[in-house]
Amino acid sequence: MDLLKFNQTRIFASHTLLWVGVWFFFVYFFSYNSTNSLYITWFSSILLPLTMLTTYTTAYYLVPKYLLQQRYLLFSLYAIYVLIFTAFLATVTMIGSFIFLSNLRVAETPPMSRNLIFIMILIYLVVGLVSFVHILKHNFNMLTQNKALENKILDTQLHIKQQELHYLKKQIHPHFLFNTLNTIYGFALRQSQQTPDIILKLSNLLDYILYQVQEKEVSLEDELKHIEEYLSLEEIRFQDTLEVSVTKQYNNPSITIPPMLFLPFVENAFKHGAILDGKLRILIDLKADDHELNFKIKNTFLNALPSETPQGIGLPNIQKRLDLLFGKNYTLEVDTQDSWYSVELNLKLNA
Incomplete structure (x- = not known):
C-alpha cells in the first residue's frame, strides 16, 4: 500500500513538474518581441489546459489504443479530429484573449500569440515529446515483461529437464540393480x-x-x-x-x-x-x-x-x-x- 502511494505521488510530481516546465516554455516563446508580461502570463496559463487535454488524449488514448495496436488508419483519422478540435480551441483562446486581456488592442499583444500556426507548433511539440516518451516507456515495459516471461519459460524448461533426467535415472537404477542382485543370488545359493x-x-x-x-x-x-x-x-x-x-x-x-x-x-x-x-x-x-x-x-x-x-x-x-x-x-x-x-x-x- 505504501509503495502504491509512493508511485502515485511520484507520477503526480513528475507530471506537475512537466507542466510547470511547459508553462515556462510558452512564456519564453511568447515573450519574443513583446514586453507585455501580464498578457503573456495569462495567455500561457489559458493555453496550458488545452495543451494538457491534447497531450493526454493523444499520448494516453490514441497512441496505446490505435498506434501501438497497429490500427494506423483509425489513428490517423482520430488524430486529425484532435488536431482540428485543438486548432478550434486555440482560435477561441486567441480571440478570447484579444477581447478580455487586451481590450481589442491587438497591437499590444505579443506577435507570437496572434499566429495560430506557431501556437499549434508549440502545442504539438509538447504532444510529440510526451507521446515519444510514453512510447519509449511502453516499449521498455514490454521488453522487461518479455524478458521476465522468457526467464520464467527457461526456468520452467530447466525444471522439466531436471525432472525428466531424474525420472530416467530412476528407470535405469532398478534394472541395473536387478541384474547385479541376480548374480549374487546365484553365488549365494552355491555358497561360493x-x-x-x-x-x-x-x-x-x-x-x-x-x-x-x-x-x-x-x-x-x-x-x-x-x-x-x-x-x-x-x-x-x-x-x-x-x-x-x-x-x-x-x-x-x-x-x-x-x-x-x-x-x-x-x-x-x-x-x-x-x-x-x-x-x-x-x-x-x-x-x-x-x-x-x-x-x-x-x-x-x-x-x-x-x-x-x-x-x-x-x-x-x-x-x-x-x-x-x-x-x-x-x-x-x-x-x-x-x-x-x-x-x-x-x-x-x-x-
Missing part, C-alpha cells in the same frame, strides 16, 4: 567363497548409483572404474565363458561426463549378448580428449530378424538423456554385422 567379494564390489557400485549419480557430472576415471567393477562381477558369474577387452585412450584425467552414461550400454551387452563358440565376447573401446569423446562397445549375439534386434530398456533411456544433456552435440549409432552387435557414441565435450 566369492560371495563376500561380490558383495563388496556391489557395495561400491551402490555407492556410485545412490550417491555419486546425483551429481551433475563425475570424472571419466570414476565412470570407467565402476564399469570395470561391473565387468569383474560379470567375470565371476560367467567364469570361463566370458572374454572382455577394454581399451582406453585419454590424456586428461579431469574430463567429466554425466554419471551412469556408459553403464547401461555395458549392461545391455551382457543382457542381450550370446555365447558363440563357447564365449561371450565384449569389446569396449574409449577415446577422449578435451573436445571429443568416442565410446564403442561390441558384443556377440545370435543373428535375428530386424524386428528382433535387441534394444534393451537402457538404450531408449540413454538416448533421451543424451538429448536432454547434449542436444545436437552427440551421435549414437547402432549396428549389427557378422554376429556382432555394436553401439558407438560420439560426444562433443564443452560444447
